[in-house]
Amino acid sequence: MEITELQLPYSAADRGWLRYEPRDSLQGLPVWSRIFVSEWSDTLEAAVRELRYGIREMSGQSPEIVVGGESLAQGAFIRCATVRESLPNELHSDLLLQDLNEDGYLLKHVADKENGGCLYIVGRTDKGILYGAFHLLRLLQMEVPAERIDLVENPRNPLRMMNHWDNMDGSIERGYAGRSIFFKDQRLIEDDGRIRDYARLMASIGINGISINNVNVHEAEARLITAEYLPQVARVAGIFSAYGIRLFLSINYASPMQLGGLATADPLDSGVRQWWKEKAVEIYRYIPDFGGFVVKADSEHRPGPFTYNRTHADGSNMLAEALAPYGGVVIWRCFVYNCMQDWRDRTTDRARAAYDHFKPLDGQFRDNVILQIKNGPMDFQVREAVSPLLGAMPQTNQMLEFQITQEYTGQQKHLCYLVPQWKDVLDFDTYARGEGSTIQRVASGELYDYKHCGITAVINVGDDENWTGHTLAQANLYGYGRLAWNPDLSEAEITEEWIKQTFGTHAAVVEQLTTMLAESWRIYENYTSPLGVGWMVNPGHHYGPNVDGYEYSVWGTYHFADCHGMGVNRTVKDGTGYTGQYFAENAERYESLDSCPDELLLFFHHVPYTHRLHSGKTVIQHIYDSHFEGADGVEALIERWRLLEGLVDPKRHEAVMGRLRHQAEHSKEWRDIINTYFYRKSGIGDELKRMIY
Numbered sequence: 001m002e003i004t005e006l007q008l009p010y011s012a013a014d015r016g017w018l019r020y021e022p023r024d025s026l027q028g029l030p031v032w033s034r035i036f037v038s039e040w041s042d043t044l045e046a047a048v049r050e051l052r053y054g055i056r057e058m059s060g061q062s063p064e065i066v067v068g069g070e071s072l073a074q075g076a077f078i079r080c081a082t083v084r085e086s087l088p089n090e091l092h093s094d095l096l097l098q099d100l101n102e103d104g105y106l107l108k109h110v111a112d113k114e115n116g117g118c119l120y121i122v123g124r125t126d127k128g129i130l131y132g133a134f135h136l137l138r139l140l141q142m143e144v145p146a147e148r149i150d151l152v153e154n155p156r157n158p159l160r161m162m163n164h165w166d167n168m169d170g171s172i173e174r175g176y177a178g179r180s181i182f183f184k185d186q187r188l189i190e191d192d193g194r195i196r197d198y199a200r201l202m203a204s205i206g207i208n209g210i211s212i213n214n215v216n217v218h219e220a221e222a223r224l225i226t227a228e229y230l231p232q233v234a235r236v237a238g239i240f241s242a243y244g245i246r247l248f249l250s251i252n253y254a255s256p257m258q259l260g261g262l263a264t265a266d267p268l269d270s271g272v273r274q275w276w277k278e279k280a281v282e283i284y285r286y287i288p289d290f291g292g293f294v295v296k297a298d299s300e301h302r303p304g305p306f307t308y309n310r311t312h313a314d315g316s317n318m319l320a321e322a323l324a325p326y327g328g329v330v331i332w333r334c335f336v337y338n339c340m341q342d343w344r345d346r347t348t349d350r351a352r353a354a355y356d357h358f359k360p361l362d363g364q365f366r367d368n369v370i371l372q373i374k375n376g377p378m379d380f381q382v383r384e385a386v387s388p389l390l391g392a393m394p395q396t397n398q399m400l401e402f403q404i405t406q407e408y409t410g411q412q413k414h415l416c417y418l419v420p421q422w423k424d425v426l427d428f429d430t431y432a433r434g435e436g437s438t439i440q441r442v443a444s445g446e447l448y449d450y451k452h453c454g455i456t457a458v459i460n461v462g463d464d465e466n467w468t469g470h471t472l473a474q475a476n477l478y479g480y481g482r483l484a485w486n487p488d489l490s491e492a493e494i495t496e497e498w499i500k501q502t503f504g505t506h507a508a509v510v511e512q513l514t515t516m517l518a519e520s521w522r523i524y525e526n527y528t529s530p531l532g533v534g535w536m537v538n539p540g541h542h543y544g545p546n547v548d549g550y551e552y553s554v555w556g557t558y559h560f561a562d563c564h565g566m567g568v569n570r571t572v573k574d575g576t577g578y579t580g581q582y583f584a585e586n587a588e589r590y591e592s593l594d595s596c597p598d599e600l601l602l603f604f605h606h607v608p609y610t611h612r613l614h615s616g617k618t619v620i621q622h623i624y625d626s627h628f629e630g631a632d633g634v635e636a637l638i639e640r641w642r643l644l645e646g647l648v649d650p651k652r653h654e655a656v657m658g659r660l661r662h663q664a665e666h667s668k669e670w671r672d673i674i675n676t677y678f679y680r681k682s683g684i685g686d687e688l689k690r691m692i693y
C-alpha cells in the first residue's frame, strides 16, 4: 500500500512533544521491520504514518507498512488490529480487552523467540488504534523498553474538548501566541499543513472535539454556518476527522434574525424552530460528523432567550431539537451574570450567578444539551473556589471548562503550570452524593448517569512557531489533554511524560524542569492578588497589576479593601449567602473563619488586616511575605533554567530565558504595587522592616 509520507514539519511549526529525537535505547537494535494493519481507513492511515515516521526518526530504521497481509514476518513487527480480528491467545485471554470502550486500546508486547517479538495495538475502533499508536510513541520517546509494554487504556471522559476563541480576522480573544491557525482576512486559512500538525498534537493527547471559533460570535463568524463558508469549514472538519476529532462551531443565538431575516429569535416561535432545523440539515450535508454548537447566550451582552422572557432550557432545547436527528449536541455555557453591577450594591454577587440561573432548571434540558461550567464561579483566577453548580444538577448533563490560555495567569509571558490547579479542582469533593463525589466524577458522568459529559478548555495556541508563545506553556496544553483522558494521572506522571518527550531524558533536565513547573503556580500566586480575592489586574487586557483596576466598575469583581480590612463576605450569616450554594460539608467549612482554608480566605470573608491566618501570620504580613517570596521565586526559576544551558538546544533555551527575565522584572512590579497599596491603606508596617516601594 502506498501511503503518503509524513513530512515533518509540515509547516514551520515546532513539533511540541511529538519531537521523535533519536533515542539511544532504539539505536542499532533490530526494531520493527513491518507494521501490519488488516483494514484501511483515514484514521488507520494517520496511525501507521505516524508510527513509521516516529520510529524512523528515533531509531534510524524504517518499517514497511503491510495492509491486509498475514502477519507472519521475519523479525519483530507491530500489528494494529481491532478486537473483531483474530488475535493470538495471549491477547484473547486478556479480560481487559473485553472492557475496551470506543476510544480505548490495548498495547502489549508478545515475546516470540524466532521473530523477536510483536507489539500489538488493539482497539475497539480505528480511533482506539490511533490513540494506541500515539501512546506507543510516547513510551518510546520516554525510553520505556518495548518488552515491558503491557497496558489497557480507556478514556474516562467521553468528551475531551478544546475551545478556540479565534475570530475570522485572525485575532484571538485572550490569545498570547500569535494569530489564529484557522482564520485570516475573514476566510479559513488554506495551509492544511499547520492544521494537520495541530490535529496530530491534539489526537496524541486524546482530544476528540474542537470548536474553532470564539464564543463571542461577531457578525462575520455568525456566517460560518452558511453556504458561503461551510465548504471551507468542511475541509478543516475532514482533516480533523482522520484524527478522530469532531468539529464544533460557536453560533450566534440570534442567527435566525441576522442570517435568516426573521423578526425574532424567540425559541418558542415555530418559524425560528424551523429555521434552525433547516440549518442543521444544511450543515450536516457538508459535515456529516459535525459535533454541534457551542453557545454563549445572555452573557456579556450576547443575545439569548432572556430577550423573549424564555429560559435557558427553552433556548438550548430548541437548538438541541434541530441537531438531535444527526447526533449533534448543544454545549450551552453557564457564564451568565450581571455585568452591569454597582459596586455599592453588596447583595448582588457575581459568584452566585451561574447557580442561581441554572440550578432551578435541572431536569428541563433535552438529553443532547450539555451545560458547560467554568471551574470557578468567577472567571479563571489564579485561585478561586470551585463552582458550586458542578454536581448540583443530577438530571442535567454537565461539562467542566478550564482555561489553558493564561488570561489571568501571566499571559504566557510568565511561567505558570496549571496542572496542579486543575488537579485540585478535579479532586475537589462536592459531597453531592456523599463523600467521594469529586468533580472528576461529575464531569466523567460516573456520579450521575449523564448521556453526554466531559471536559473542555479554552486553548492557548496560535500561529507562533512554538504554538504557545512561551515554550514551557506547551506543558499546560499537554497536561490538560492528559487529564481530560485520565484525571487520575498524577502531576508527577504528566510532568515527566511532557519533559521527556519535549526536552529529552537527561536527568538534570528532568529534575530542574520538574521543580520549575511544580513551583510556578504558587510563585505566580504569591506575587499577584492574595488569598483568593482575585483580579487586581489592568482592565481590558488583564495584564499587570492594578489593585483598583476593577474596583469601582460594573463587572462585579471587587476586593472591598478599606483602611480596616478587605475581602468579600460571601457567608450565609451576614454576607451574600453564596456559601449556602455548596453541599453541607463545604458550606460549613467555608462559612466559618475557623475552617475556611487560608488560600481562599478573602474569597469568602471580609476580615481586618490584623486577622490571623491558620499559618499564624496576619493577613497584612502574609501579603508582604508572599509578595517578597513570589518575586524571589522567579529569580530561583532563572537559576534553575541557567543550569540547563547546553542541555537544552540554544534556541529554546534563550527564548525561555528571555521570558523568565521579563517575568522577574514584572513580578517585582506586582510585588511593589500590591505591597505599597496595602501598606498605605492599612498603615501597618512590615515586621521584617523590608523596604516597601
Ligand SMILES: CO[C@H]1[C@H](O)[C@@H](O)[C@H](O)O[C@@H]1C(=O)O
Pocket (backbone or CB within 6 Å): 165, 173, 174, 215, 216, 296, 335, 379, 380, 407
Ligand atoms: C470570550 O469572552 C471571555 C472574555 O474575553 C474573558 O475576559 C472572560 O474571562 O470570559 C469571557 C467568556 O468566557 O465568555
